[in-house]
Amino acid sequence: MKELIVISGKGGTGKTSLLGAFASLAKDKVLCDADVDAADLYLILEPDIKERQDFQEGHKAIINLDKCTECGLCRELCRFHAISTEFIVDPIDCEGCGVCVYFCPEDAIDFPIKTCGELFISETRCGPMVHARLGIAEDNSGRLVTLTRKHAKELAEERGFNLILTDGPPGLACPVIASIAGATGVLIVTEPTLSGHHDMDRVVELANHFQIPAYVCVNKFDLNPKMTETIEAYAQDKGLPIMGRIPFDPIFTEAMVQKQTIIEYDGSSKAAGAVKEIWERLKSRL
Amino acid sequence: MIISIASGKGGTGKTTIATNLAVALGTDVNLLDCDVEEPNDHIFIQPDINYTERVSLKVPQVDMNKCSLCGLCQEICQFQAIVVVGKTVLTFPELCHSCGGCMEVCSEDAITEIDREMGIFESGSRNGLEFAYGRIFVGQVMAVPVIERVRAAVQPDKVNIIDAPPGTSCPVISSVKNTDFVILVTEPTPFGLNDLKLAVGMVKILNIPHGIVINRSDLGDDKVMEYANEENIPILMEIPFDRQIAETYSKGKLLVEELPDWKERFIHLHEKIMDHVREG
Numbered sequence: 001m002k003e004l005i006v007i008s009g010k011g012g013t014g015k016t017s018l019l020g021a022f023a024s025l026a027k028d029k030v031l032c033d034a035d036v037d038a039a040d041l042y043l044i045l046e047p048d049i050k051e052r053q054d055f056q057e058g059h060k061a062i063i064n065l066d067k068c069t070e071c072g073l074c075r076e077l078c079r080f081h082a083i084s085t086e087f088i089v090d091p092i093d094c095e096g097c098g099v100c101v102y103f104c105p106e107d108a109i110d111f112p113i114k115t116c117g118e119l120f121i122s123e124t125r126c127g128p129m130v131h132a133r134l135g136i137a138e139d140n141s142g143r144l145v146t147l148t149r150k151h152a153k154e155l156a157e158e159r160g161f162n163l164i165l166t167d168g169p170p171g172l173a174c175p176v177i178a179s180i181a182g183a184t185g186v187l188i189v190t191e192p193t194l195s196g197h198h199d200m201d202r203v204v205e206l207a208n209h210f211q212i213p214a215y216v217c218v219n220k221f222d223l224n225p226k227m228t229e230t231i232e233a234y235a236q237d238k239g240l241p242i243m244g245r246i247p248f249d250p251i252f253t254e255a256m257v258q259k260q261t262i263i264e265y266d267g268s269s270k271a272a273g274a275v276k277e278i279w280e281r282l283k284s285r286l
Numbered sequence: 287m288i289i290s291i292a293s294g295k296g297g298t299g300k301t302t303i304a305t306n307l308a309v310a311l312g313t314d315v316n317l318l319d320c321d322v323e324e325p326n327d328h329i330f331i332q333p334d335i336n337y338t339e340r341v342s343l344k345v346p347q348v349d350m351n352k353c354s355l356c357g358l359c360q361e362i363c364q365f366q367a368i369v370v371v372g373k374t375v376l377t378f379p380e381l382c383h384s385c386g387g388c389m390e391v392c393s394e395d396a397i398t399e400i401d402r403e404m405g406i407f408e409s410g411s412r413n414g415l416e417f418a419y420g421r422i423f424v425g426q427v428m429a430v431p432v433i434e435r436v437r438a439a440v441q442p443d444k445v446n447i448i449d450a451p452p453g454t455s456c457p458v459i460s461s462v463k464n465t466d467f468v469i470l471v472t473e474p475t476p477f478g479l480n481d482l483k484l485a486v487g488m489v490k491i492l493n494i495p496h497g498i499v500i501n502r503s504d505l506g507d508d509k510v511m512e513y514a515n516e517e518n519i520p521i522l523m524e525i526p527f528d529r530q531i532a533e534t535y536s537k538g539k540l541l542v543e544e545l546p547d548w549k550e551r552f553i554h555l556h557e558k559i560m561d562h563v564r565e566g
Contacts, residue, residue, distance in 0.1 A: 001396075003328045008296075009323075009324050010294010010297060010324055011293075011295065011452040012295065012297010012298060012300075013297060013298045016477065018417040029327065037452075037453035037454055037455050038294050038295055038296075038453055038454065038480070038481040038484060039450065040295070040476075040477040040480055041480065043476045043477060043478075043480055058364070059364065067295065067535075077386070077390060079384065079385055079386055082384075092459060092491070093493070095383055095385060096364055097364055097385030098362065098387065099362065099381055099385050099387040099390065102362050102387065102391065103390070104547065121556050134454075134455060135453065136454050136484055136487040136488050136491060137455070137459055137487075137488050137491050137492070138455060139455060139456040141453075141455045144428065145539035152547050159318055159517060168298040169453070170297075170324070170437075170452050170453075171296075171323040171428040171429075171451060171453075171457075172323035172324060172325060172422065172424065173323050173422055173426060173427055173428065173457070174428065174429070175455075177425075178425055185335040191536075192534040192536055193328050193535060193537075193538075194326075194536065195301065195329060195535075196540070197325040197327040197328060197397075198324075198329060199326070202323075202324060202424055206424050206425065209424055209425045210425075217480050221538055223529070223532045223533065223536070224532075224533060226538040227536055227537075250505055251476055253505045253506050256475050256477060256506075257475065259476070259507060271455065284549070
């Protein structure tokens with residue numbers, strides 16, 4: 001089973017648009033949206049949801065004020081300052097550690113499991129897709145990413161497919177690590193800006209840290225051709241294969257507005273041509 | 287005064303707004319970059335750093351000479367960060383949330399805490415502008431402890447501008463909670479709108495006044511504008527797509543220093559925010 005994850009470090013470099021285009025080009029694959037915090041792939045692929053499940057993870061403390069004697073031990077022990085002077089637990093500050101629950105001498109604190117999001121298994125015009133939605137202001141995004149990838153793998157096995165294409169989140173910490181752990185390879189999409197370069201350096205280091213092969217492509221390369229060269233030279237220096245360059249083109253936005261991948265919207269455009277080349281190179285690497 | 291800048295979707299222009307607003311206002315401003323996974327503000331500010339600190343989290347260390355293998359630590363830990371295996375106790379520091387439960391519950395006083403380093407906090411200044419930021423070490427899972435260290439650098443007598451990470455989950459919450467106003471930066475595309483709605487949901491839960499900045503305002507459709515009108519959220523500023531702006535950004539330069547009119551526009555943005563804060 002091959003699993004390719006598209007990541008970037010910096011947000012907004014074009015991960016989802018590119019993955020959408022790959023969805024139009026690749027055959028016999030499962031699509032997976034691991035950016036559970038701000039999932040957008042569904043906006044292009046308009047999935048028909050076949051199966052939905054609650055994502056339950058962790059607990060939150062709730063003080064039963066009828067039993068509470070206001071002894072204050074819970075406030076003293078809580079390191080997250082989540083309990084007010086009126087003995088109300090702030091659900092946002094509560095880390096779910098359960099220390100207050102354990103030590104409350106009156107057994108006055110409930111500790112129910114939380115529903116932090118939803119997971120969906122769907123059909124799209126480009127093939128089956130697993131996606132999720134983390135509840136707003138919820139934590140445990142890493143666990144939901146792991147669960148989403150697990151379902152994608154199961155679905156691929158069920159269908160006899162050999163490939164999973166996964167849209168990863170921006171950043172460097174928990175959800176990104178959960179997205180790339182154990183993957184066949186990552187495609188790092190960057191842009192020719194100092195910020196794009198800086199953020200790419202850190203995800204390259206992350207991919208190395210977890211010993212995952214990384215490939216690089218530069219989106220909107222013509223907005224600063226010099227910086228594109230600098231980034232490609234850096235990639236080469238690090239031994240990262242360069243998959244190609246994509247020109248800046250408003251058709252990415254136009255396609256998105258029409259709920260189409262750029263291959264569907266204008267397959268003969270220069271930008272679509274560049275994306276096809278990148279896909280061919282990636283395919284031969286995987 | 288604390289103004290935070292968030293977005294839902296990444297790459298919409300948070301850093302552009304945060305850095306240009308801070309420099310346009312000049313002195314009595316404290317810029318804090320809370321995107322500790324991928325901090326970028328320092329690229330544009332080029333501060334003189336005069337303070338560096340390693341940020342760490344307290345994690346348990348077990349003295350096996352005192353441990354009676356009772357297993358209470360394993361029982362209380364919600365994160366599977368401490369486990370009794372045979373005649374020893376294993377700790378998994380990367381899973382530890384530093385709640386202190388294991389140390390508290392240990393009947394033999396066998397658990398102490400040691401520091402686990404997760405990242406760096408730095409501060410400095412540039413032409414009277416105060417600046418601080420953090421960055422997690424590559425491979426670290428948790429961003430929040432480093433974000434909280436950056437938040438601790440808020441100066442109550444100054445205008446504090448906080449650049450938050452993208453998304454709507456815990457790192458963003460830590461960055462924007464208890465701020466006086468949130469600028470939500472978006473772009474007028476289906477992705478921008480979808481993620482803007484999530485960000486609005488978040489600031490509503492946190493009950494913070496907010497307004498919208500639309501970046502690359504001429505690339506896309508009118509749906510963000512329609513949404514803002516329906517929801518009665520003020521549009522504070524629109525920035526059109528312009529190759530000159532894109533180039534200035536790509537080189538790590540500030541609009542307020544490279545292009546005419548922008549300084550005034552960012553000062554005006556601040557005035558608009560202050561009006562909204564005063565109106566409550």
